[in-house]
Amino acid sequence: MSDLLPRIYPGFNSLEPSFNFMGKTTKGKCDAHVYHSQDDTYTAIICTTQQSEIHKKVLGDIAKLSSTKFSSKIRRVLLCVNTPIKDEVEDYRTACGLHGWELDPLSLERITRHTLGEADLLLNYFGELSPRDPASPLLLRRFDCGNRIKEARQDISLQISRLIEQIDFPSEREWKAIESGEVEIAELYINALSALTGVSGAWLKHGAGAKYPSEVIYDHQVSKVEAIAAEAPLASYIAIEPSSMDAVLIVQFSELRWRVFPFGFSLDFWDWIGDQHHIPTIFKLLKSADRLLKHPYGRVISPSLMKEFRAEEKHPSISFKKSGYNNYWFDDLFDLYHRYPIAKDKYRHHGEWFVKLQNEFRNYQIDSSAPEIRDADDV
Structure with a gap:
């Protein structure tokens, strides 16, 4: 979670986990925290792998946060659990609300969905399940869309050297070859570019749909x-x-x-x-x-x-x-x-x-x- 959360939440690079000398997360008042200097607030992070009595465990962990030295500055509580979260989430939200804290629950399903988009984490933690595996469809499936790849990069005035560093692409020369149409690009890196800049993956691959899709907010949403x-x-x-x-x-x-x-x-x-x-x-x-x-x-x-x-x-x-x-x-x-x-x-x-x-x-x-x-x- 220490590696994954900064990928999900921009600004979480300052995440501080509560590790002991063995590298294990300690039984502290929270498992990690993030300080937001722009408004002098904190996000407190609770992670649990407990399977039984999880409802009681989470409520107890939320209660412990009130004894932290920065409890008055907590803006949000990020709850990470390796189980589905059902209607008990309302109890967690109420417990946080009593202290004026917002709750953001990350269930097993949400964590899995985010993890599947992080190729290097999959490689480090799961090896054979990584999209970098030579047999992975995300590497086998390639697209001839270098002209649109180049256009998306130029939209944000980003040098190739900086871009490949941002999306963990192995070669600057190979990227130049992709943009010139000499080489096709793997779907893995199309998805990475889309996540980095917001450009549509469908537009990059097929030239279809909006280039930078928006999402309408209606009055009840x-x-x-x-x-x-x-x-x-x-x-x-x-x-x-x-x-x-x-x-x-x-x-x-x-x-x-x-x-x-x-x-x-x-x-x-x-x-x-x-x-x-x-x-x-x-x-x-x-x-x-x-x-x-x-x-x-x-x-x-x-x-x-x-x-x-x-x-x-x-x-x-x-x-x-x-x-x-x-x-x-x-x-x-x-x-x-x-x-x-x-x-x-x-x-x-x-x-x-x-x-x-x-x-x-x-x-x-x-x-x-x-x-x-x-x-x-x-x-």
């Missing part, structure tokens, strides 16, 4: 935002185009892997006819995104750039460079009520669209008799 947050992204942004009131979530998971998540609704509620009952659900979704993603920065973009983000043809980092500067419209959006009349138009500088959007949320989401206090400006 808080769980999708939770899954994004569980990967501990480096940064996230909400971009809006005011003429259409379309919005997208842009997430940077690592230096090279970015993804775009368009919202499956526009925010021009004042033009809606008969669908206003969705507004409270949308408010809940956006507020969950604000909380789970640690207050994404806002961006206000042009119609042409919104179209570019949704076209799925460019690496999101390329489009993002055209999106201007950070502002706080998304964070300010949830400040629906003010104590003083002078604050009535305090956010008008964002634009008339922002004032109208805030008014719609105010009308449909929160009872005005119970105003919400968000920060010192409201006190």
